[in-house]
Amino acid sequence: MAHVRKGDTVVVLSGANKGKRGKILRIVGDRVVVEKVAMIKRHQKPTQKNAQGGIIEKEGTIHISNVALFDDKLGRGTRTKTVNDGKTKTRVGVKSGTQFPNAGME
Numbered sequence: 001m002a003h004v005r006k007g008d009t010v011v012v013l014s015g016a017n018k019g020k021r022g023k024i025l026r027i028v029g030d031r032v033v034v035e036k037v038a039m040i041k042r043h044q045k046p047t048q049k050n051a052q053g054g055i056i057e058k059e060g061t062i063h064i065s066n067v068a069l070f071d072d073k074l075g076r077g078t079r080t081k082t083v084n085d086g087k088t089k090t091r092v093g094v095k096s097g098t099q100f101p102n103a104g105m106e
Contacts, residue, residue, distance in 0.1 A: 002027060002064055003080055003091075008100070010067040011077040012037060017062065021070055031061035038062050073098050 004010055004024060012020045012034070022035040038060040046053035068077030071093050078093040080100065091100040 004032065004064065004067060004069055005102075009070040010034060011070045012062060012066060013068055013077060014066050015062065024067075025059065027064070028061055030064050032064050032067055033059045033061055034067065035059065069093075069100060071096055071098050 004027075006024050006026060008024050009021060010024060010032070012018055017037050020034075020037045022037045025033045025035055027033075036059070039057050040060040041055050041057050044050060044053050044056045050056075069080055069091070070076070071078040073093070073096045078095060078098070080091040081094055083090050083092050088102070090102055092098070093100070
């Protein structure tokens with residue numbers, strides 16, 4: 001199970017995009033696609049969806065170990081632990097104690 005989920009706001013910890021913040025759009029194996037981070041250019045043939053074609057810019061992937069969940073209380077990235085209280089599991093920030101929503105976690 002990954003420490004971040006689709007829809008989480010994360011901060012990039014290392015690499016060319018260090019310090020950038022964004023929402024996770026999707027998880028691809030051990031990599032994540034973060035909104036407006038790690039932008040790449042791709043040459044696109046004309047299709048029915050995109051009749052013009054040309055060079056498009058889209059988000060690239062970042063390794064999941066290079067992102068941390070963004071904690072509003074601390075104003076920076078945080079590590080999380082999973083707390084199991086009977087029926088539900090919740091992610092809790094290690095230092096601040098902030099609870100993060102668990103959409104889809106079981």
